[in-house]
Amino acid sequence: MKKSYRVKKEKEFQQVFLNKQSCANRRFVIYVLKKEQQHFRVGISVGKKIGNAVTRNAVKRKIRTALYTLKDQIDETCDFIVIARPGVQELTSEEVLKNLTHALNLAKILKVSEE
Template sequence: MKKTFRIKKDSEFQSVFKGGKSFANRQFVVYMYKNELNVPFRIGLSVSKKVGNAVTRNRIKRYVRQSFTELKAEILPGHDFIVIARKPAADMDGHEVKKSLIHVLKRAKALNKSAYKPD
């Protein structure tokens, strides 16, 4: 995922938290906020130390980034997303992470009508 698709600055995180809506399931909390930028979408990741050690946290972040890359065509453009991983996400593999994120994004109505249907 290119760096233009990432949210890094604290001020950008705070604007999404303050202005956005949150949607959640057991594994993830997703904040969604309409942006005015010229990119399809941007993503910020937050994985607490309570979730696991550095290896586990980085693996979760890799899986989330990969899932968003694979779902790029289905995600509505012009939105910022903050994904917060909860503790159960530490025990998931890549396919389960993608399936869980699809579930949350469908609840947020962030996927197109012809959205990806998981196996």
């Protein structure tokens, strides 16, 4: 994803966390902050409980790929953070997409429900 689609700074992460709007399933936690902007922005957080750096980066790549697939369905007016929970490292890319779609639907970020 382009740099403009990312939440990168600590201050931006804290703004989303302090909004306290979150939804979760077994694999992901999603924090949402609605705001007026041209396109959505996403931050990805994968903690050390997931595994070593190689494993964490592989999980981030799978999440980015899933988000890129869902890009056209995501509401433009929000910043959101995706936090991976332990166990996500064992999922295939298709399973990550399915679980992430479910979590985004719970958070009401997707425009069109795919269920």
